[in-house]
Amino acid sequence: MKNLQYSKILKENWEIIALLTGLAIVIALIISLVQPFQYAASTKILIIQKQEQNLDAYTATKSAERIGKNLADIIFTSSFYNEVIESNSNITNRFPLDARERRKIWKKNIEANVIPESGILEIDVYDTDRNFATQLVRTISYVLVDKGSEYHGGGSGVEIKIVDDVLLSKYPMRPNIILNLVLALVIGLLFGSYAVILSESRKLNKVQNWMHDYDTEIYSPEYNLGNYEASLALQAKSIGFDINNQKENAKNSVRDTRIVTMHDHLR
Template sequence: MLIFLYLYFLHIFMFHTNPARVLKKRSKVIFMTGVIVALVTLLISLLFPLQYRADAQVLIISQSRYGVDPYTVVRSAERVGQNISQVVKTTDFFEKVVEQRQLGLDTSRFENVPELTRRQRWEKTIDASVVFGTGVLNVSAYHTNQEQARRYATAAVTALVEKGWEYVGGDVTIKVVNDAVVSKLPVRPNLLLNTVLGFLVGAAAMAAISLRKKNVL
């Protein structure tokens, strides 16, 4: 959307002589439209549950073989991490996480729902990504409650340490290097980003309307 608007206005300023004067004259209207759209976007975003994120990191250690250089070892660990980042979203891994009842996980949103719904909710709850050029895997968990987000992230990395060998084999060791830390503010939806985008889209749309009314286009 923003790319389209950028190309749209680039075309206007390249082939027309007076768009800047029109935009300056209508600047207050353009600004107020942007503010209104930004506020509407913010209100819509607030209708969705606000979720916190907890992050924990594990180190993937590939057993070094004789004659293998360190770079190859790190690349191997990175590939293993990429595989694990897909595995954490599966039903099998979900079961390994929720069976850790000692952590006090709130599993109510996964209960008494169809399998497809449970899978979709789990995919939105957990995420993992490899830190480029390393064997470090960042595991993130999302929840409307800060403590529950931390517990889910803790349960996920614990499951990887204790049972991750089922996915990667016995030649790989997984070790927790950073315990779960939860964000102080909600990260979903991204209220700041949505508000800024709403302002830009609203202002750009009104600017386009103003130029068209003045027969600049």
């Protein structure tokens, strides 16, 4: 593929690239629109590692961050789910009875992340019902504050507080249509460019193979060089491949062969 002129190929085949890119965008849009639109309800919880005489502020912060990561993992366990259900029975009706399916939906609709270099745990809940998303995130934060000591093991040395009230999105956050369309645009451009370059590369290989198959013929003095050049040019048309060097080599090869033949005849 080193003989291909990539910019020329992309410019001459821009219609194909545009078609594939448009197709990718349409597919991404259809997939995004058929999915249920979900709102996001989020809150923040602060984990405080109480400082002792032999504990500096940095160590206390890192300890709180580690506890926050542990609590973020605990949220997705069956034990924590049961605590949430016991605290608010209305949540039970929104999740299936099958444990495997329930855990799958629970993990899909809930996100828990610790802000780096801090002891703040951010919790996001997604649902098609804005009120239910708000209710669920509040219940989760309540269970963490009320019964978090059963999970972090820090006892009275660790304090958990809700530092941010529930923030509910005005518009659906899932699916992210803009992000999906941008990704589709990038993927479409990359795939379209790769497809046209691969196609032209295969054409170039056919031309080179064709040239190789006829190498023995061009060394014959009786071979019509004009026909060879015309056929070769036809095969290489519309490909970013410069055959001038190949034509010159063919001429030199025929000329040298004829000189050697005449020399042998004179001898």
